[in-house]
Amino acid sequence: MTNYDISVIGGGPGGYVAAIKAAQMGAKTAIIEDGNIGGVCLNWGCIPTKTLLKSAKVYKYMMNSEKYGIDLENKSNVKINWENMKDRKNKVVSQLTGGVETLLKKNSVDIYNGFANIIDKNTIEVNNEKINTKNIIIATGSSPRLPDIPGFKESMEKGYIVTSKGVIDLDNLPKKLLILGGGVISVEFATLYNALGTEVTILHRSEKILRSLDDDISKKMNRILKKDGVKIVYNCDIQKIEDNKIMTIVKGKEKVFEGDKILTSIGRVPNLKGLENIDIKKYKKGIITDEYMRTNIDNIYAIGDVNGKYMLAHVASAEGISAVENILGEKSTINYNTVPSCIYSFPEIGVSGLTEKEAKEKGYDVITSTFPLAANGKALAEGETDGFIKIVSDDKYKEILGVHILAPTATDMIAEAVTTMELEGTAYELAKAIHPHPTLSETVMEAAHGIIDKPIHIFR
Numbered sequence: 001m002t003n004y005d006i007s008v009i010g011g012g013p014g015g016y017v018a019a020i021k022a023a024q025m026g027a028k029t030a031i032i033e034d035g036n037i038g039g040v041c042l043n044w045g046c047i048p049t050k051t052l053l054k055s056a057k058v059y060k061y062m063m064n065s066e067k068y069g070i071d072l073e074n075k076s077n078v079k080i081n082w083e084n085m086k087d088r089k090n091k092v093v094s095q096l097t098g099g100v101e102t103l104l105k106k107n108s109v110d111i112y113n114g115f116a117n118i119i120d121k122n123t124i125e126v127n128n129e130k131i132n133t134k135n136i137i138i139a140t141g142s143s144p145r146l147p148d149i150p151g152f153k154e155s156m157e158k159g160y161i162v163t164s165k166g167v168i169d170l171d172n173l174p175k176k177l178l179i180l181g182g183g184v185i186s187v188e189f190a191t192l193y194n195a196l197g198t199e200v201t202i203l204h205r206s207e208k209i210l211r212s213l214d215d216d217i218s219k220k221m222n223r224i225l226k227k228d229g230v231k232i233v234y235n236c237d238i239q240k241i242e243d244n245k246i247m248t249i250v251k252g253k254e255k256v257f258e259g260d261k262i263l264t265s266i267g268r269v270p271n272l273k274g275l276e277n278i279d280i281k282k283y284k285k286g287i288i289t290d291e292y293m294r295t296n297i298d299n300i301y302a303i304g305d306v307n308g309k310y311m312l313a314h315v316a317s318a319e320g321i322s323a324v325e326n327i328l329g330e331k332s333t334i335n336y337n338t339v340p341s342c343i344y345s346f347p348e349i350g351v352s353g354l355t356e357k358e359a360k361e362k363g364y365d366v367i368t369s370t371f372p373l374a375a376n377g378k379a380l381a382e383g384e385t386d387g388f389i390k391i392v393s394d395d396k397y398k399e400i401l402g403v404h405i406l407a408p409t410a411t412d413m414i415a416e417a418v419t420t421m422e423l424e425g426t427a428y429e430l431a432k433a434i435h436p437h438p439t440l441s442e443t444v445m446e447a448a449h450g451i452i453d454k455p456i457h458i459f460r
């Protein structure tokens, strides 16, 4: 039997980062992965979707080329080569997953390909082999939640309904795509397929999509999606599904929607198989952990999607590092208050910290400042002025409480806000820090001036 200090179950961004960190800190480490190294993030989530979105963006630019003074004589000659798009996506994925595998090996992490069953708190079985371990990190991730709607299962078996995994590898681009759910993943796929010419309809149960966002950002994104041609049906109660047809009740009226494909994207559930032999405490969203990523069993930790705190790759990785540090004798926690959350729509959304509503509910004396991209030189040069930044701050010290950005590069821009909030920075620091010109990041500085007094490049 091989002995390890730390055994990590699951090779996603939580598990593989934890394994590399553990090995770097001198622990004898194993990682056990049942599927592909890289987990959902590298194989079916973060990376492949962004690769396809880039292709869609290039196509969109070409179709709007005259805006940039470039005449494409016959736009009907501009063809989407879906097979080549998928090939490019697959190449990016294999380059990355191959790179991660090499990193694991170079750091002397032992990789086991197979399903891990925890036998007891110090023993894991994989491919009929037992491994002995002082500590276990569970990083088994999550899977799509499948609703209990009449006809759903049958329609899925017939291939009409696909999950986020299937929708990136469709044989053909669908003419009509129905999307169940109005969360981040739904919006990213709506953006992708809409840009590629598919007729996209989002069927959403409540009266608002992207509900967790600051109201100003979600309202504007709703408008942009609609302007771009995405249909959004709110208050949509699904009654049953028959093949590619969805029977619904919308505001008291029966309505039927039909698509070539139906993407189900209504949340995810934790992967808890293989843990049956241990008495690990769980709640609705996954495994219960404390601030040190520890479960109720003292040498077992749970990180990433499976603990249900945040379903984000960068949180999984941060939790992985934190768990390892705690196992190896440090006291390590994470500041969940500044976790950035991103949507790779056109334009992108990057947010961190409190929304205006949340800040008020927490009792802050709130002051906000917005600055439009339309008043930013780089945005004008790029021809992408649809968006804005909103800073939420407390009025007394001007401490930054939340930053909400809608801009083509919002997902990169938000990192500045995270760092500022991590340092408990104020609008004074953001306004004082010299930002490069011309960049979209200048809007951060301008909005910060607006918290203190007034922005420079707009008259108020």
Ligand SMILES: Cc1cc2nc3c(=O)[nH]c(=O)nc-3n(C[C@H](O)[C@H](O)[C@H](O)COP(=O)(O)OP(=O)(O)OC[C@H]3O[C@@H](n4cnc5c(N)ncnc54)[C@H](O)[C@@H]3O)c2cc1C
Pocket: 009, 010, 011, 012, 013, 014, 015, 032, 033, 034, 035, 036, 037, 038, 039, 040, 041, 042, 044, 045, 046, 047, 049, 114, 115, 116, 117, 139, 140, 141, 142, 164, 185, 271, 273, 274, 303, 304, 305, 306, 310, 311, 312, 313, 314, 315, 316
């Ligand atoms: C379409 C889509 C787009 C996304 N885009 C983003 C994004 O842009 N940014 C972002 O931050 N997040 C994004 N996410 C979320 C992100 O993918 C997850 O938060 C992240 O992958 C979670 O990492 P993890 O390590 O916890 O689990 P996972 O990535 O799910 O990895 C868990 C791994 O464990 C393995 N496993 C499970 N059980 C066992 C077992 N018993 N034995 C062995 N192996 C096992 C699985 O095979 C899997 O490979 C996206 C998700 C989806 C679906």
